[in-house]
Amino acid sequence: MFGIHDLALFVVSGLLLNIMPGPDSLLIMTRSATQGWRAGVAAALGIGAGVFVHVFAAALGLSAVLATSATAFTVVKLAGAAYILYMAAGLLMSKKRDDAAVRVALPALPYRKIFAQGFLTNVLNPKVAVFFLAFVPQFISVDAPNKALAFILLGCIFNINGTLWTTGLALFTAKASQRVKLDPSLSLWLNRATGGLFVWLGVKLALAKQH
Template sequence: MLGIHDLPFFILSGLLLNILPGPDSLLIMTRSATQGWRAGSAAAFGIGAGTFVHILAAALGLSAVLATSAAAFTVVKLVGAAYILWMALSLLRSKRVTESAAAPAVAPLPYRKIFGQGFLTNVLNPKVALFFLAFVPQFIDADAPNKALAFIVLGCIFNVNGMLWCNALSLFTARASERVKLSPVVSLWLKRVTGSLFVWLGVKLALSRQS
């Protein structure tokens, strides 16, 4: 159908790739642990929206520019790295709330802002665009009648599977944090550790090269 082949293998590979840890997973886990599963799901849906942008761009050939233009790749890479580092700074600057024992350890963010964080974290990562260009075409026949449509279908399958995993991760992390009952001190250090990991990811992205 549509020139797509080895669909079960594509689904399995996509699930395994989605499970690999990265900035998206870190964001979901941090928001879920500190603000509940709804916050983690908001981040997950933002990431999914960003993934759709990459899917459509790759299907229309726009992502090919990132694969062939060093200047375009560098610009998007540096913007994405700067955003991740900005998020890292905000996490590292978090302070413990001590005014009231009943006060939350982390000031809650509106879900729309968490959605925006997930969206920008994903859409400003040029490696995601290059991944789709390298991975998805392997499952499309060379003589497929409509390669762009086949690409979009496979991309949507990948994204739906990713959303299932991300929301499961959000729910699991939130439930785990409820059982552990994170104290303000633990919550604060969770944000700082995550911020440090985001620094590493941001620097890694800034120093990455086209492949």
């Protein structure tokens, strides 16, 4: 159908790739644990929206620029790394609240801003574009009648499955954080540890090579 082959293998591979921990999972879990499941879902939806940008851009051939132009790749890569480091700074500077009813966490944000965080962490990550260009075409036949349509269809399947996973992750994290009450000092250090991991991810992205 549409020149797509091994669809079941694509779905399983995509799910395994989505389950692998990364900055998306960290953002969702942090927001769910500190602000509730709605905040985590907002982050998940933002991430999904950002991935859709890469899917359609790659299908139209726009993302090929990131794979062939060192300058374009470097500019977008550094912008993405800077944004991840910006979020890391917020985590590292989190403070312990005096209010015992409120767990130590990032300051509460409007859901639209959390959505924007998830969106930008993906749109500003050129590795996502390169990933789609490298992974998705493996499941499209050389003689496919409409390669762009096949690419969009596979990209949508991958992203919808990923969004379902991240939404479930948001719900699970929020539920777990309600049952497991952490000491404020421990919560504070967990936030800082997560911030440190974000620093590592941002530096790793900044140092990523095009090929």
